[in-house]
Amino acid sequence: MITVEGLSKRYGRHDAVKDLSFSVPDAAVTGFLGPNGSGKSTTMRCALGLDRPTAGRALFDGQEFASVADKTAVAGALLEATWFTPGRSGRSHLKVLARGAGIPDSRVEACLDLVGLGAVGDKRVGGYSLGMKQRLGLAGALLGDPAHLILDEPVNGLDPEGVSWMRRTIRALAAEGRSVLVSSHLLSEMQLTADRLVVIGKGRMIGEYSMEEFLAGGSRVQVETVDTRGAKTLTESLHGAGFEVAAGDGTHLTVSIPDGADEAAVRRAVAELALTTRTPVTALGVEHDNLESRFLAATSEAQEYRTGGN
Numbered sequence: 001m002i003t004v005e006g007l008s009k010r011y012g013r014h015d016a017v018k019d020l021s022f023s024v025p026d027a028a029v030t031g032f033l034g035p036n037g038s039g040k041s042t043t044m045r046c047a048l049g050l051d052r053p054t055a056g057r058a059l060f061d062g063q064e065f066a067s068v069a070d071k072t073a074v075a076g077a078l079l080e081a082t083w084f085t086p087g088r089s090g091r092s093h094l095k096v097l098a099r100g101a102g103i104p105d106s107r108v109e110a111c112l113d114l115v116g117l118g119a120v121g122d123k124r125v126g127g128y129s130l131g132m133k134q135r136l137g138l139a140g141a142l143l144g145d146p147a148h149l150i151l152d153e154p155v156n157g158l159d160p161e162g163v164s165w166m167r168r169t170i171r172a173l174a175a176e177g178r179s180v181l182v183s184s185h186l187l188s189e190m191q192l193t194a195d196r197l198v199v200i201g202k203g204r205m206i207g208e209y210s211m212e213e214f215l216a217g218g219s220r221v222q223v224e225t226v227d228t229r230g231a232k233t234l235t236e237s238l239h240g241a242g243f244e245v246a247a248g249d250g251t252h253l254t255v256s257i258p259d260g261a262d263e264a265a266v267r268r269a270v271a272e273l274a275l276t277t278r279t280p281v282t283a284l285g286v287e288h289d290n291l292e293s294r295f296l297a298a299t300s301e302a303q304e305y306r307t308g309g310n
């Protein structure tokens with residue numbers, strides 16, 4: 001387990017992260033989410049001792065990384081600015097890392113195969129695509145067969161097949177018992193990859209949740225009627241039955257499903273009211289919040305950089 005305790009990092013007068021506390025349990029994938037500039041990379045660097053926190057600490061099974069003897073067996077990291085010598089081959093890059101850490105060359109071959117670079121291991125890293133570099137970075141992180149993994153934007157630059165491969169690999173690495181902390185801006189992908197979420201904004205904690213908890217509630221029945229008269233009639237009868245209804249564009253209704261309510265029962269109740277009020281309906285279905293809509297709602301106050309007009 002990785003435990004982050006009251007971590008703060010100040011650059012000059014700017015708090016990059018402030019009093020972050022969360023945990024990254026074993027045998028699970030913990031997604032690390034936050035808008036651009038919210039402090040994810042800073043937190044990861046501080047946890048790994050690559051940056052010195054202004055306050056607080058990160059513990060790997062109770063020990064600070066700086067005081068761990070066998071670092072490669074404790075934590076492996078894939079960070080955004082992973083540096084490669086362009087003229088060196090992927091295999092030779094890993095061999096240099098492995099020798100520095102007293103890891104046998106046989107492990108280099110195993111890691112190259114694991115990330116699917118076995119056939120191109122002798123090619124110069126300078127000729128690798130961004131996706132291949134991400135794979136090589138992951139191979140480097142896995143050399144010491146670490147108990148904990150810290151991955152900053154690992155799907156960055158991967159094509160759809162690569163993204164799906166990375167998801168399966170990350171999940172398999174966690175299933176072997178590792179704790180995995182992974183950041184990504186690809187929220188639909190994160191929804192499929194992570195078991196838990198740590199959400200931050202402007203360097204502060206927003207919350208720590210199971211994926212289920214984060215996505216809970218937030219579902220509604222969407223109804224489309226043929227005309228505005230029907231929509232009005234149905235809205236009135238839904239109100240009469242105690243439902244919360246938001247009107248859409250005249251023929252569209254959104255009926256909230258209360259937290260903990262049986263979705264199918266609410267959908268049936270809406271359909272029955274449409275029938276009893278003789279309201280012709282062209283569409284009726286349940287819609288769920290996804291990670292993206294939940295994330296945007298959770299971090300709306302904490303967006304450091306916004307797109308013009310939004």
Ligand SMILES: Nc1ncnc2c1ncn2[C@@H]1O[C@H](COP(=O)(O)OP(=O)(O)OP(=O)(O)O)[C@@H](O)[C@H]1O
Nearest residue numbers: 011015016017034035036037038039040041042043
């Ligand atoms: N070395 C540094 N010196 C000064 N400020 C820094 C430094 N590193 C990061 N920052 C600032 O700290 C804040 C957090 O940056 P960080 O890169 O950790 O965010 P992030 O959540 O990883 O962002 P992104 O999602 O864009 O990668 C930002 O305001 C950034 O400008």
